[in-house]
Structure formats: structure tokens, C-alpha cells
Amino acid sequence: MKDEQAICYTCENENCFIKKHLHLEQMKQYVQKKHSFVCKKSQQFIIEGAPIQGLYFICKGKVxxxxxGINGREQIVRLTKNGDTVGFRGFGTSKRYLIGAYALEDTVLCNFSNETMMEILQNVPEFTYALMLFYADELNKSENNIRKIAHMNVRERVIDLLLYIHRKFGQINGLIEIELSRKEIADFAGTTEEQVIRVLSSLKKEELIKTVGKRIGILAIPKLQSEIIEHKYF
DNA sequence: GCATTAATTGGTC
DNA sequence: GACCAATTAATGC
Structure with a gap:
């Protein structure tokens, strides 16, 4: 428990739900009750089916x-970074986590217990309202994802993922700022490692992307966008 | 440096 | 498009 590095007041995640409502007097007492800890790269901190232990916020890192699934195949549901929240599904309704969560790099997490969350939700309407908007948005995204997996072919799904992580995590020195294994890309796109590699190889041949180790850089955003544009009716 | 793990490619069903 | 096998690259210890 290294609390020093995760005090909300000095936290720079302006989009964090807690940080956003920190100006409210009532929030101050709750913030004191949170627990922060570091989760090492590739370590799991939420186990599917385990009893819910509150809500996690990512202070720094990626998750x-x-x-x-039944055959051991995993489906990546969500990628999250600084300021995002993890483990909110089934909150209040279920006693157990419906998802598992892994750190993609050394990640600082803030945890609020069930009791603290309940108190916040019941006593800070601004927070509850914001969270509701967030839920609505997440639901929309997840419905979009269902549609994507249903209607897009593998190549389109991989392209979609590349554009997504490019938008979400940004690109530095021409490389997307996140390290995902080919397997993880496959888990997200709902396919196999080999398929992903084949799509990446052909994209590379077409000079639409480049790869350095497991890192991927996007070279021609508009061209990639045009390939999946028909699936995007916002 | 060796041993394990991940990436890649080719082939079969 | 999934699964398997062989080779090569990368990474951990």
C-alpha cells in the first residue's frame, strides 16, 4: 500500500470520476477511505466470479x-487507461464480478470498497448522475461492439481495433502507445492469433501500418478509415 | 547464454 | 476461418 503516490488532490487524471467531484465537500471524507496499490504488468487483479470488492479506478497505467468463454477463449471486453473505472458491471445487482481484469503494464489502482461506494452513490447525487451517464455511454459502446463483431470481417475488425487504440492511446514516434500481444488483439477482435498476424502482414505489405516488435504504427489513417466507413453510422 | 514464450508462416480440414 | 506444426524472433532468468 503506497498511498503517497495516489492522493486524489495531486492526481492529474482530470477525467476521473472521483477527481471530477472532488470539489464537493462530501467527497473529501470518502477519498480518505480509498486504497491504492500497484498491480504489476500482466497480473490479474479482478478474477471472474470472485466476490465484488468495490470499484477500481486506474490512477496510472493500462488495463x-x-x-x-467455455473453451478457455477470452474475449477482451474493454481497454482502459488513466482515469477510467473498472469493475462497475453488476455493481449493486451482482455479488460477483462478471469480468476479469489484468494490468497491461505496471498500473497504479485506486480501490473503493462496496460500503464507501454505496455511501457515495446515496449521498452525492452529482456523482451518481455522472456515473449514470457513464453507464449509458458504456452500454451504447458495448452494443456497437456486438454489431461490429456480427457484421465486420476479420480484416475490418482488426482495422477497427487499430484505429480505436490509436485514438484512445495515441501514437508517439509513429507507434501506438500501447503494447498488446497478437493474442490480445485476437481476443479483442474475436478471432485467432494467426488471423491477426495475417491481417497485420498484409496491411504492412500495403504500407498502411508498420510494426516494430509487438508495437504497431499506423501510416495511413484515412485509408484505413475508408475501409470500415460503411460500418460506422454514428 | 540458455530456456521459455511470442510471432510468423505454411499447410490441412 | 479454426486448428496444428515448424521455424524464427524476443524475452526472462
């Missing part, structure tokens, strides 16, 4: 949340 993937997954759902496991």
Missing part, C-alpha cells in the same frame, strides 16, 4: 477487462 484490459475480459470475459472467458
Amino acid at each position: 484490459k477487462t475480459v470475459k472467458t
Whole structure:
């Protein structure tokens, strides 16, 4: 428990739900009750089916949340970074986590217990309202994802993912600022490692992307966008 | 440096 | 488009 590095007042995640409502007097007492800790790269901190232990906020780092299928195949449900929240599904309704969560790199997490969350939700309407908007938005995204997996072919799904992580995590020195294994890309796109590699190889041949180790850089955003544009009716 | 793990390619069903 | 096998690259210890 290294609390020093995760005090909300000095936190720079302006989009964090807690940080956003920190100006409210009531929030101050709740912030004191949170627990911060570091989750090492590729370590799991939420186990599917385990009892819910509150809500996690990512202070610094990146996290993937997954759902496991019957045959051991994983489906990556969500990729999250600084200021995002993890483990909110089934909150209040379910006693157990419906998803698993892994750190994609060394990640500082802030945890609020069930009790603290309940108190906040019941006593800070501004927070509850913001969270509701967030839920609505997430639901919309997840419905879009269902549609994508249903209607897009593998190549389109991989392209869609590349554009997504490019938008979400940004690109530095021509490389997308996140490290995902080919397997993880496959888990997200709902296909296999080999398929992903084949799509990446052909995209590379077409000079639409480049790869350095497991890192990927996008070279021709508009061209990639045009390939999946028919699936995007916002 | 060796051993394990991940990436890649080619082939079969 | 999934699964398997062989080779090569990368990474951990």
C-alpha cells in the first residue's frame, strides 16, 4: 500500500470520476477511505466470479477487462487507461464480478470498497448522475461492439481495433502507445492469433501500418478509415 | 547464454 | 476461418 503516490488532490487524471467531484465537500471524507496499490504488468487483479470488492479506478497505467468463454477463449471486453473505472458491471445487482481484469503494464489502482461506494452513490447525487451517464455511454459502446463483431470481417475488425487504440492511446514516434500481444488483439477482435498476424502482414505489405516488435504504427489513417466507413453510422 | 514464450508462416480440414 | 506444426524472433532468468 503506497498511498503517497495516489492522493486524489495531486492526481492529474482530470477525467476521473472521483477527481471530477472532488470539489464537493462530501467527497473529501470518502477519498480518505480509498486504497491504492500497484498491480504489476500482466497480473490479474479482478478474477471472474470472485466476490465484488468495490470499484477500481486506474490512477496510472493500462488495463484490459475480459470475459472467458467455455473453451478457455477470452474475449477482451474493454481497454482502459488513466482515469477510467473498472469493475462497475453488476455493481449493486451482482455479488460477483462478471469480468476479469489484468494490468497491461505496471498500473497504479485506486480501490473503493462496496460500503464507501454505496455511501457515495446515496449521498452525492452529482456523482451518481455522472456515473449514470457513464453507464449509458458504456452500454451504447458495448452494443456497437456486438454489431461490429456480427457484421465486420476479420480484416475490418482488426482495422477497427487499430484505429480505436490509436485514438484512445495515441501514437508517439509513429507507434501506438500501447503494447498488446497478437493474442490480445485476437481476443479483442474475436478471432485467432494467426488471423491477426495475417491481417497485420498484409496491411504492412500495403504500407498502411508498420510494426516494430509487438508495437504497431499506423501510416495511413484515412485509408484505413475508408475501409470500415460503411460500418460506422454514428 | 540458455530456456521459455511470442510471432510468423505454411499447410490441412 | 479454426486448428496444428515448424521455424524464427524476443524475452526472462
